[in-house]
Amino acid sequence: MPKTSKCGKFICLNSDIKFLLGVNYFPRKSNIKMWSKWNMDDIRNELNVMRSLGIRAVRFFIIAEDFMDNYGNINEDTVRKLKEFLDLLREYGIIGFPTLFVGHMSGRNWRVPFLVNGDPYDEESITRFTQFVTNIVNELKNHEALGGWILTNEISLFKRPENRDRALAFLSAVTSAIKRIDPNHVVSSGDVFYGPMQEEPNVRGMVDYIGPHLYLYHDDPVLHGYLYGAHLDLASNGGSSPVLLEEFGFSTLQYPEEWQARFINEVLYTAIAHESSGAFIWCFADFINDKDPPYEWRPLELGFGIIDKFGKPKLAADVVSEFSKTMINLEELGLYNRFRRMPKTTVVIPFYAYKDYEFVSYKDYSSVLMSDILLTMVGAQVRVVYELDRERIGDGLVLMPSVPLALTSTWDYLLSSVKSGSNLYVSLLRQSFHESPTHLWDELFGVKPSSWAGSKGRVISGNVKISIKHDFGSLRAGDSLSITVGNPTYLYEVKPTDATVIATLNDDLPVVFMTRRGNGVVILSIIPFEHIITVTGKYMEVLPFYKALIDLMGSQQIAYSSLPELEVQTFYGDNEHLLFIINHSINDVVGSIKLNGKVSRVERIGGLGDVKLNDNVINVNIERKSGLALRIE
Structure with a gap:
């Protein structure tokens, strides 16, 4: 059984710090009807693609109408499918993060049978939901593919709590029930980032990590790119809790495939450079049933995948594959263990x-x-x-x-x-x-x-x-x-x-x-x-x-950029360091990385661009909206 736990400011997987490269998942053909239109062969094929891309984790969703009655009692047939899904994850070496309360999803609020007056924060609603959660956790807690528990999907969009205290009472009641039964897996709230259940000082001890959902827009492409790292810094509270970027993405019905791919590359490098424990892309696949709710009136939601509706990889899939290789190389060097950020x-x-x-x-x-x-x-x-x-x-x-x-x-x-x-x-x-x-x-x-x-x-x-x-x-x-x-x-x-x-x-x-x-x-x-x-x-x-x-x-890092569009993050080791250079511009950039200290050697670990050491300055040529990982001695 894989054990996930809070290790200081990181999530550990079996005592090792691993970057959890993941996706949010519904099947391409059945979308949110995954459980009612269960098809193991389709799911098996998609998990095989995930494994080939280097995906380590999948966030998936327990839809209330498929799993429970009005009192929180579980549907045994659907629970059987849930176990089959986890068995498939185990077969493909992927860990799963089930989301337990799915009232809001993809621009629609869905029926949750057990709620009293539609209010999840009502005491009786909490009791019923806790009973359901208790049943599910008891069924899955020892499964070898279980990675952790995500309590909700953006519950504040389903119903905004009247005040902070009601939100935290809900969170405390349900997460404490989970932890009593399963102390071996991490728990997060799954709420919107600006909701009370993602405020680190208020939820510390209730959840094991902060899981931002970020869909940011801006007039300036450079500021837009930087905002993702700034949000991750904010979420961490100076390393008090791990951060895992639970959702980010854009639809190719909004933007061309190239820009979706470049954006995903930029954010993945940003996440790992800001000590995030992982990043889950929204989402794995486009959906084919465009007349299903909510897609008929929310066509945007059909196109977020890194796999298109015909099952063909988009450009973003290649980005994910290349990033996964760089990620493995960095972990083998000791990222997050031998090398750490040292903010001043x-x-x-x-x-x-x-x-x-x-x-x-x-x-x-x-x-x-x-x-x-x-x-x-x-x-x-x-x-x-x-x-x-x-x-x-x-x-x-x-x-x-x-x-x-x-x-x-x-x-x-x-x-x-x-x-x-x-x-x-x-x-x-x-x-x-x-x-x-x-x-x-x-x-x-x-x-x-x-x-x-x-x-x-x-x-x-x-x-x-x-x-x-x-x-x-x-x-x-x-x-x-x-x-x-x-x-x-x-x-x-x-x-x-x-x-x-x-x-x-x-x-x-x-x-x-x-x-x-x-x-x-x-x-x-x-x-x-x-x-x-x-x-x-x-x-x-x-x-x-x-x-x-x-x-x-005197607060500069050992390495810093001559251009504001190039972000530099240093991970310090004893005699060598790792550098992440992220180009937040929509143009390819030729620039220089200046060094406070003597450097004799630069090695490119991964990313899109070229580097050359010249008289203690690293000259870089880096593609737009992309990252580079370097080792310097």
Whole structure:
């Protein structure tokens, strides 16, 4: 029996860390009617294709109407088919992750017989569902093809819980029942990423990993690519829990096959480079029955497969096959064991993004994602930590980007941390006029408010000029930055007490300050750079500031790119390192990877592109939306 377990920030398979390259699965011919139109021969043929592509894991779905009655009692005939399916998985060396509550699927909400008033969070509904889950887990817990349990498929889309507490009560009740019966396999919630059941501090101990479902869209292809890695960083909470990308993909009824394939390649390299424990593509095959619900009114759902409706591999299948070979090579070298990421920068997720406080209505953390992206672009390696998990913040550079406020206890903690040698960057977003972001203006930042009572502060919009008044990392006094502000943005007006003015707005208002507290440095910006860029997408305008920040703090990796579209992630070993280089551009890119330290040899492990070491610089020619894996000595 394969045992899956949480091993620190990874999922272990029989005590080994393996990247779980997987797919979400319904058969090509029967789609969501897999159990009612059971055909073992069709499934066997598709599993054979999966094995040939290097697929290690399959997520599949227990459809309520096929498996249970109104009280959660199981249908023995369908359970027999379920066991037959797992037997087939075992035959082909693939592990399975059954999803237990499938109310929402592919743009439709399906009938769940046992629910009381259609509410899965009702106490009686939970009791009935727990009984059903208990029966299924008892039947399958010792099967050699079982990989883990996924509690739901995006239950918040089926019915959004009234509040966070109801969602977590549901999660706690059912996952605890699973774990009592089967302590040998991992469990996740399967909910949408921005739902309460995917918030790591709130579900830690209930689930074994965080499983994002990501279908992201953006105007800028480079930012779009970076967003996947930033979400994985956010999900992990600084390595507190493993992350497995449970769903991602696009339909070839939206985009050409080539771009679907390139996107999948980009995300697979991103997932492995951000220490994800695996990635499950949505989905294995296109479907042929276009008049079945919900496909008749959701034709998009017919075309997500890496295999087309005739059973022929799409271009994405070749990408998966090649990636699986690279993945094996990396594991043989010791990826995730001998080689690990070593982030020196920490971005903090504000408390209000995942905890309920009275009269605090801020919920957005897009600035956290943008800060992660900007830092990565300028060569830093990032982890993201939730504010209330302060003990995970650690040393190095800490960033609180575009925050309207933080807890007073957090400011106290950060002041103490800076005095002990950490460095801090804070930018402020004025989302409410009846607010103060901190109680330590002077003690921490060396400034104090200067506006007249009742003032809304300084408003900026359009193009603004930031003038550098004091040397700051790679920025020199006399330099300037031009920033486009998309929406009118109000700024706090403050004046220094003992802080040094680093930059002013239009040669007038001081906007960036630096002060020393004990053994550390504090940088304060009253311009919310990260929030501004989430609106405009003009990241190139802010990169010089972020580069100066990283240069000042000495937070760069051993290897970093000369171009922002090339992401670099370093996995450090004793005498050699692994590099992942990901091209987030829609163009092939020729660029250079600069090295902080002497490198004598570069070996290409896999990926789409060429590399050459030249005078301690790695010159790369890398295909669009693709990745490279290198070993350097």
